[in-house]
Amino acid sequence: MGTRRNMFFSYKNDPAKQKDIENLMSIAKDQGFEIVTNQEEANIIVAVGGDGAFLQAVRRSGFRDDCLYVGVTDEEEASLYCDFNLHNTEEMIEAVHTAGVSVRRYPVIDVHLDGHTHFHCLNELSVRSSIIKTFVIDVFIDELHFETFRGDGIVVATPTGSTAYNRSLNGAVVDPRISCMQISEIASLNNNQFRTLGSSFILGDSRKLTLQIVQDGNDYPIIGLDNEALSIQNIKNIEVEMSGKIIKTVKLKDNSFWHKVQRTFL
Ligand code: NAP
Numbered sequence: 001m002g003t004r005r006n007m008f009f010s011y012k013n014d015p016a017k018q019k020d021i022e023n024l025m026s027i028a029k030d031q032g033f034e035i036v037t038n039q040e041e042a043n044i045i046v047a048v049g050g051d052g053a054f055l056q057a058v059r060r061s062g063f064r065d066d067c068l069y070v071g072v073t074d075e076e077e078a079s080l081y082c083d084f085n086l087h088n089t090e091e092m093i094e095a096v097h098t099a100g101v102s103v104r105r106y107p108v109i110d111v112h113l114d115g116h117t118h119f120h121c122l123n124e125l126s127v128r129s130s131i132i133k134t135f136v137i138d139v140f141i142d143e144l145h146f147e148t149f150r151g152d153g154i155v156v157a158t159p160t161g162s163t164a165y166n167r168s169l170n171g172a173v174v175d176p177r178i179s180c181m182q183i184s185e186i187a188s189l190n191n192n193q194f195r196t197l198g199s200s201f202i203l204g205d206s207r208k209l210t211l212q213i214v215q216d217g218n219d220y221p222i223i224g225l226d227n228e229a230l231s232i233q234n235i236k237n238i239e240v241e242m243s244g245k246i247i248k249t250v251k252l253k254d255n256s257f258w259h260k261v262q263r264t265f266l
Contacts, residue, residue, distance in 0.1 A: 006034050009035065010039070024086065027089050043067050083250060105176075107242060120245060126155045129221055137214065150194040156240050157174075
């Protein structure tokens with residue numbers, strides 16, 4: 001991990017886990033890392049929890065591409081963003097000492113709302129009706145008006161997000177080495193008036209996806225950015241592109257994305 005040894009720990013206060021986290025910090029200090037309390041000073045951000053905690057740590061620290069993120073799960077089960085286990089500190093130490101770790105890079109999407117607000121997502125953007133009524137979205141790929149969607153919503157997932165919400169919508173699991181976004185429908189209504197592709201589709205990294213919310217009364221959808229919802233607002237235009245940013249995480253040897261997918265789902 002080189003000479004960049006300032007480490008920040010991101011975790012939810014939980015008295016049941018406090019002792020284990022303090023133990024982990026103390027081991028890190030013994031290994032020559034400096035624990036910092038201001039995440040802006042960190043070169044390494046350690047998220048303790050599960051995938052949800054990892055997503056929060058990345059969002060709260062501003063999707064930094066100049067630091068390494070380390071996911072540590074506190075459950076027995078492995079999770080997609082967490083290579084380490086809070087209860088197996090020996091494995092962590094061994095990995096650091098034997099250079100059994102490398103860096104993996106995860107693509108991020110950029111979301112522009114009505115041309116003035118800008119966000120990143122590591123898992124996905126979700127746009128969902130906030131009431132028990134369908135809503136209508138005109139879907140554009142670059143300048144092409146591709147389809148008019150009517151239904152519950154649309155999810156735009158990154159490759160690492162492909163195993164999350166996207167997968168529940170029968171989307172494909174995508175290798176994070178491919179910089180792309182996958183668009184999946186949530187309960188589309190298909191009839192002689194409204195017709196959509198009906199399957200997920202994947203756009204390459206130079207494409208732009210535009211979602212125009214038709215202003216017909218049901219135009220206050222819930223906008224989800226990973227595990228955070230934006231306060232409901234009247235959105236007209238959502239543009240999604242692959243970001244110039246990437247998220248770097250520590251990877252254990254012989255623990256590829258596909259090892260994790262196999263472990264989690266098969
Ligand atoms: P949550 O609703 O408490 O948990 C969602 C579950 O998805 C958790 O088991 C979480 O793992 C897991 N998860 C998160 N990111 C994943 C990934 N990239 N690959 C595989 N599994 C993943 O919310 P959360 O823990 O804060 O996670 C937020 C995510 O939940 C959203 O980004 C979205 O993808 C997903 N979600 C899914 C559905 C659905 O499938 N119908 C609906 C809404 C949201 P941990 O237990 O390790 O955190």
